[in-house]
Amino acid sequence: MTEPMRLRCACGWEANGSEEELIVAATEHGEQVHNMRPTREEVMAMVITDPPDD
Amino acid sequence: MRTQEPPPWDVDGPVRGEVFLVWLNDDHLELTGPDGAVPWIMQLDDVEHPVEAVDRIVRGLVGAPLVVHSTSWRREGPAVLLSFVAVIGPEQAAGMASEPIPRATLARSEATRAPSAIGHAQVLEHGIRHLAWLAQDDEAVAHRLSPDWRRALGDYVPEPFRSLP
Numbered sequence: 001m002t003e004p005m006r007l008r009c010a011c012g013w014e015a016n017g018s019e020e021e022l023i024v025a026a027t028e029h030g031e032q033v034h035n036m037r038p039t040r041e042e043v044m045a046m047v048i049t050d051p052p053d054d
Numbered sequence: 055m056r057t058q059e060p061p062p063w064d065v066d067g068p069v070r071g072e073v074f075l076v077w078l079n080d081d082h083l084e085l086t087g088p089d090g091a092v093p094w095i096m097q098l099d100d101v102e103h104p105v106e107a108v109d110r111i112v113r114g115l116v117g118a119p120l121v122v123h124s125t126s127w128r129r130e131g132p133a134v135l136l137s138f139v140a141v142i143g144p145e146q147a148a149g150m151a152s153e154p155i156p157r158a159t160l161a162r163s164e165a166t167r168a169p170s171a172i173g174h175a176q177v178l179e180h181g182i183r184h185l186a187w188l189a190q191d192d193e194a195v196a197h198r199l200s201p202d203w204r205r206a207l208g209d210y211v212p213e214p215f216r217s218l219p
Contacts, residue, residue: 011092033094034095
């Protein structure tokens with residue numbers, strides 16, 4: 001099972017979920033709010049990662 | 055645990071829209087939007103007219119706006135940013151974060167140069183002054199704004215008649 005990921009738009013909007021869920025949510029957000037359709041690469045490049053503790 | 059955050063995903067494109075979604079809360083104006091009380095940034099293309107694009111996007115998210123009007127433009131980084139004031143009703147603002155709009159001084163340009171710095175509050179101040187002028191001068195806009203709205207706009211001195219000798 002893949003770890004859920006988190007993404008944040010410059011406007012502050014955030015989404016959590018699997019890669020496919022993020023693609024769907026970010027595409028919908030981009031089209032509805034910002035009049036743009038992000039590519040898969042653009043969406044995945046903005047995923048926030050939590051590195052392991054030092 | 056530390057969080058490594060990449061640069062946030064942002065709108066790109068050479069022409070962008072900056073929409074100030076405003077509404078009348080009893081006796082004062084408030085700013086709202088899908089992202090809260092901040093300018094709403096959207097991408098504009100070379101096909102759809104900017105005003106029609108803003109109207110369509112606002113309509114799709116919160117319903118038909120009462121007024122959409124472009125009020126200024128400026129360059130920001132590599133893009134030209136077109137600023138709009140979009141007026142909506144209180145029922146359309148429900149559910150979105152909203153804050154009263156504070157007054158601000160205008161960003162003054164030189165005779166042949168743009169202002170060196172322009173803040174969002176100044177852009178909004180200019181936009182509402184522009185709307186106040188339209189409410190007096192433009193029948194289509196005046197017709198869409200209620201008497202309460204026009205009263206609230208009365209506090210904003212119409213821009214064309216301000217600071218002239």
